[in-house]
Amino acid sequence: MEQDYEIVLDQGKEKMIERIAILGTGLLGTSVGLALRASGFGGAIVGWNRGAEGARLALEAGAIDAIAADPLQAALESQVVVLAVPIYATLDLMEKLASVLGPEHLVTDVGSTKGTITEAAGRLFNTPERAAFLPGHPMAGKERGGAALGDAELFRGAVWLFTDDASWQRSARGAELVEEWRALVAAMGSKCIDIDPARHDEMVAWVSHLPQFLATALSALLQERVGDAPELKDVGGRALREMTRLGASPYSMWRDIAATNTQAVQAAIFALEQRLQHLRENLKTPALREEFEQANRFRRE
Amino acid sequence: MEQDYEIVLDQGKEKMIERIAILGTGLLGTSVGLALRASGFGGAIVGWNRGAEGARLALEAGAIDAIAADPLQAALESQVVVLAVPIYATLDLMEKLASVLGPEHLVTDVGSTKGTITEAAGRLFNTPERAAFLPGHPMAGKERGGAALGDAELFRGAVWLFTDDASWQRSARGAELVEEWRALVAAMGSKCIDIDPARHDEMVAWVSHLPQFLATALSALLQERVGDAPELKDVGGRALREMTRLGASPYSMWRDIAATNTQAVQAAIFALEQRLQHLRENLKTPALREEFEQANRFRRE
Numbered sequence: 001m002e003q004d005y006e007i008v009l010d011q012g013k014e015k016m017i018e019r020i021a022i023l024g025t026g027l028l029g030t031s032v033g034l035a036l037r038a039s040g041f042g043g044a045i046v047g048w049n050r051g052a053e054g055a056r057l058a059l060e061a062g063a064i065d066a067i068a069a070d071p072l073q074a075a076l077e078s079q080v081v082v083l084a085v086p087i088y089a090t091l092d093l094m095e096k097l098a099s100v101l102g103p104e105h106l107v108t109d110v111g112s113t114k115g116t117i118t119e120a121a122g123r124l125f126n127t128p129e130r131a132a133f134l135p136g137h138p139m140a141g142k143e144r145g146g147a148a149l150g151d152a153e154l155f156r157g158a159v160w161l162f163t164d165d166a167s168w169q170r171s172a173r174g175a176e177l178v179e180e181w182r183a184l185v186a187a188m189g190s191k192c193i194d195i196d197p198a199r200h201d202e203m204v205a206w207v208s209h210l211p212q213f214l215a216t217a218l219s220a221l222l223q224e225r226v227g228d229a230p231e232l233k234d235v236g237g238r239a240l241r242e243m244t245r246l247g248a249s250p251y252s253m254w255r256d257i258a259a260t261n262t263q264a265v266q267a268a269i270f271a272l273e274q275r276l277q278h279l280r281e282n283l284k285t286p287a288l289r290e291e292f293e294q295a296n297r298f299r300r301e
Numbered sequence: 302m303e304q305d306y307e308i309v310l311d312q313g314k315e316k317m318i319e320r321i322a323i324l325g326t327g328l329l330g331t332s333v334g335l336a337l338r339a340s341g342f343g344g345a346i347v348g349w350n351r352g353a354e355g356a357r358l359a360l361e362a363g364a365i366d367a368i369a370a371d372p373l374q375a376a377l378e379s380q381v382v383v384l385a386v387p388i389y390a391t392l393d394l395m396e397k398l399a400s401v402l403g404p405e406h407l408v409t410d411v412g413s414t415k416g417t418i419t420e421a422a423g424r425l426f427n428t429p430e431r432a433a434f435l436p437g438h439p440m441a442g443k444e445r446g447g448a449a450l451g452d453a454e455l456f457r458g459a460v461w462l463f464t465d466d467a468s469w470q471r472s473a474r475g476a477e478l479v480e481e482w483r484a485l486v487a488a489m490g491s492k493c494i495d496i497d498p499a500r501h502d503e504m505v506a507w508v509s510h511l512p513q514f515l516a517t518a519l520s521a522l523l524q525e526r527v528g529d530a531p532e533l534k535d536v537g538g539r540a541l542r543e544m545t546r547l548g549a550s551p552y553s554m555w556r557d558i559a560a561t562n563t564q565a566v567q568a569a570i571f572a573l574e575q576r577l578q579h580l581r582e583n584l585k586t587p588a589l590r591e592e593f594e595q596a597n598r599f600r601r602e
Contacts, residue, residue, distance in 0.1 A: 139536050143600075159535050191535075206527055207537035211519070211544040217576040218515060219596035225572070226507055227599060234460050234492075235440050236508035242543040243512040248600040251593035258584040269581040271526070273574050275518040280570040283559040292552035295520035298528060299444075299549040 018043040021078035023071045025049040025058035028110045029084030030150030033063030038152040039187035057147035083109040087256035098124035101131035103171035108134040113260040114163040118197040132174030137161040143248045156189030163197035205264035219247025319344040322379035324372045326350040326359035329411045330385030331451030334364030339453040340488040358448035384410040388557035399425035402432035404472030409435040414561040415464040419498040433475030438462040444549045457490030464498035506565035520548025
């Protein structure tokens with residue numbers, strides 16, 4: 001993969017991306033820095049983080065070359081700015097960056113919902129006079145966050161979704177920066193897929209957000225019912241560990257997801273409630289067989 | 302572990318268990334045979350299975366030394382009979398074995414619910430004139446069954462629950478066979494724990510059956526909603542794979558569990574429905590933080 005990427009770039013024109021600013025060096029930001037380095041990116045990587053500890057860990061891990069004191073200054077000095085903070089913090093930074101950056105910059109993000117961010121990208125960026133903004137969402141993560149868990153291989157084999165809008169009138173340079181960034185993402189081992197932002201949010205509500213909120217509900221319920229008997233976790237074994245692993249996910253990240261994809265998540269949770277009720281009412285009827293067979297199909301295909 | 306076990310047995314009196322019959326050579330039966338061999342059991346192991354293919358695979362894997370044509374005959378010729386079939390099939394075999402076996406035999410099972418089986422064990426076994434019956438439940442398994450998945454290490458580090466009843470009047474020989482079987486279970490690497498059968502069924506409803514039925518409901522729902530777009534499974538990534546792995550579990554096994562632990566499972570599923578509703582109604586309120594923090598605690602302790 002690394003080899004292919006270098007050949008592609010060397011055959012093409014000169015690289016424009018010489019400096020990348022990563023704003024937010026938590027799990028994803030740190031992993032982006034590590035993956036860029038591991039895949040052969042030779043330019044500078046500067047990092048900024050709200051907390052000093054996260055920035056220090058990212059620097060020590062080699063994910064960034066230097067810690068920036070000011071996110072706007074770091075952005076101004078870079079061709080690409082990667083926003084790797086929770087969604088509302090991303091929207092805040094987008095507002096601030098829009099007025100200081102010009103068409104020689106590309107801003108991209110890694111947020112888990114894309115409707116709100118893509119709307120802001122159309123309103124604040126992506127005109128000939130402004131910076132380009134490429135809304136992105138790597139489908140990779142861990143149940144716990146933080147720079148210490150940063151992983152150069154996090155994006156290998158993962159899907160990296162983009163919700164670009166064809167109607168935007170980017171500068172020629174912005175369009176080229178987008179292409180070069182997508183090549184870097186591919187070099188990190190991810191498969192780039194373009195998708196409509198509304199379709200994205202609907203889809204992740206089912207395959208990503210529903211599993212998370214379900215694991216949270218199950219873990220919280222079990223904590224209440226059997227939390228005083230930790231030996232029962234051994235009884236549950238691997239199955240229980242897997243079904244509650246995401247229970248460790250931080251509220252700080254999921255609050256913004258719940259708030260920016262509320263309707264789709266509500267619909268998915270409600271559908272699961274109904275499905276559970278159906279199963280509960282049919283524990284002794286032939287409908288139970290149909291549920292198991294339907295579930296078996298999902299795992300087979 | 303193996304070493305410890307041999308020392309214990311060699312220091313004690315002569316071994317009584319020279320021949321074990323495994324009735325049902327699916328995943329668990331085959332794994333018991335393999336684990337017995339791996340832990341140093343030197344006696345004979347004979348297997349019976351309803352389908353010829355499962356018996357053949359168990360024989361080829363070395364889990365059994367011979368295939369028995371008749372389960373009752375195999376039981377009569379053995380000191381220990383391990384029932385490793387679904388729960389209603391276990392109850393059927395218990396009825397048949399009770400009248401042919403005497404106090405020189407021990408029958409034990411590996412069923413996932415223990416109320417019904419323990420009641421039958423008191424009614425049909427465990428008198429001075431009858432065979433002993435030790436209701437057991439190894440907390441180990443895989444999402445798919447079958448002899449081909451048999452694993453000598455399946456029980457290592459697992460909990461093996463027993464719902465023995467102190468009121469039973471076993472023969473002296475039956476009591477000794479129980480002790481020797483428990484030593485063999487320990488030698489397979491499991492931790493033996495005694496528990497009241499009603500408490501067992503209540504407990505596994507929460508930590509084992511609820512995760513299973515939840516994974517089934519989630520998998521069935523996702524099959525209906527996104528089953529025609531298999532690429533979405535990549536989008537969901539590891540989290541989705543884990544949350545739906547148990548969706549592959551077979552109806553043939555879980556039907557009997559649902560039918561013999563109905564009330565406890567219904568209560569657990571209903572509690573989860575309510576928890577999901579609470580979460581759904583609070584996606585934008587501070588109660589969401591409380592749910593995440595409660596879930597975090599379950600994973601921390």
